[in-house]
Amino acid sequence: xxxxxxxxxxxxxxxxxxxxxxxxxxxxxxxxxxxxxxxxxxxxxxxxxxxxxxxxxxxxxxxxxxxxxxxxxxxxxxxxxxxxxxxxxxxxxxxxxxxxxxxxxxxxxxxxxxxxxxxxxxxxxxxxxxxxxxxxxxxxxxxxxxxxxxxxxxxxxxxxxxxxxxxxxxxxxxxxxxxxxxxxx
Numbered sequence: 238x239x240x241x242x243x244x245x246x247x248x249x250x251x252x253x254x255x256x257x258x259x260x261x262x263x264x265x266x267x268x269x270x271x272x273x274x275x276x277x278x279x280x281x282x283x284x285x286x287x288x289x290x291x292x293x294x295x296x297x298x299x300x301x302x303x304x305x306x307x308x309x310x311x312x313x314x315x316x317x318x319x320x321x322x323x324x325x326x327x328x329x330x331x332x333x334x335x336x337x338x339x340x341x342x343x344x345x346x347x348x349x350x351x352x353x354x355x356x357x358x359x360x361x362x363x364x365x366x367x368x369x370x371x372x373x374x375x376x377x378x379x380x381x382x383x384x385x386x387x388x389x390x391x392x393x394x395x396x397x398x399x400x401x402x403x404x405x406x407x408x409x410x411x412x413x414x415x416x417x418x419x420x421x422x
Contacts, residue, residue: 273330285333292327293343296320300347310355313348314362320344321370334381338390341374345397356404364406368414371397375415384421394418 241249252260265272277283299316324344328337348367356364375398378390395417401407402416 270326270330273326277330285331285336288327288331289336289339292323292340295323296340296344297347299323300351310358310360310363313352313355314366317344317348317363317366317370334377335386338374338377338382341370341377342390342393345371345374346393349397349400353400356401356406361406361409364401364404365410368401368407368410369412371401372412372414375418378418387418387420391418391420 249257261275265275277288299319300313321341321344324337324340327340328334345367352363356367358364371394375394378387378394382390398415398417401414407414
């Protein structure tokens with residue numbers, strides 16, 4: 238991403254309000270993420286909760302529509318990849334770390350409520366991607382949230398992690414999958 242130069246900033250300051258508005262509207266029409274960021278920053282009715290609802294609806298749609306076909310395991314893996322991109326986009330728009338964790342947990346709940354049968358497939362991509370998401374979410378809770386909030390996420394994360402460890406494929410993972418979210422003493 239380019240860093241605006243001093244000359245660019247001076248030229249921007251010389252623009253009239255009408256010219257700035259025109260320039261901003263043109264940029265927002267070209268870049269959907271910029272538009273969403275501006276909506277979040279400028280409109281009072283766009284909140285963290287509404288961004289969560291919009292993103293979770295898109296994630297649900299990815300799994301409902303995208304996870305079909307003859308090679309279900311592969312389409313689930315692709316849906317999971319797209320879902321994590323949606324989470325990253327929501328985080329970039331809002332700059333809210335807790336939103337990222339909540340959306341990751343939404344994805345994990347969706348997977349564990351509907352698609353755990355695919356963990357036993359001969360193809361390990363979906364299991365590995367889910368395990369990686371669970372490990373990443375556990376790490377995000379530890380690194381981004383205050384210790385008082387960890388208890389709120391412990392039960393769900395411990396359940397997901399124990400289910401993942403209960404599968405034979407957990408021994409062949411190429412990364413460390415935690416067994417539980419360890420609370421501080």
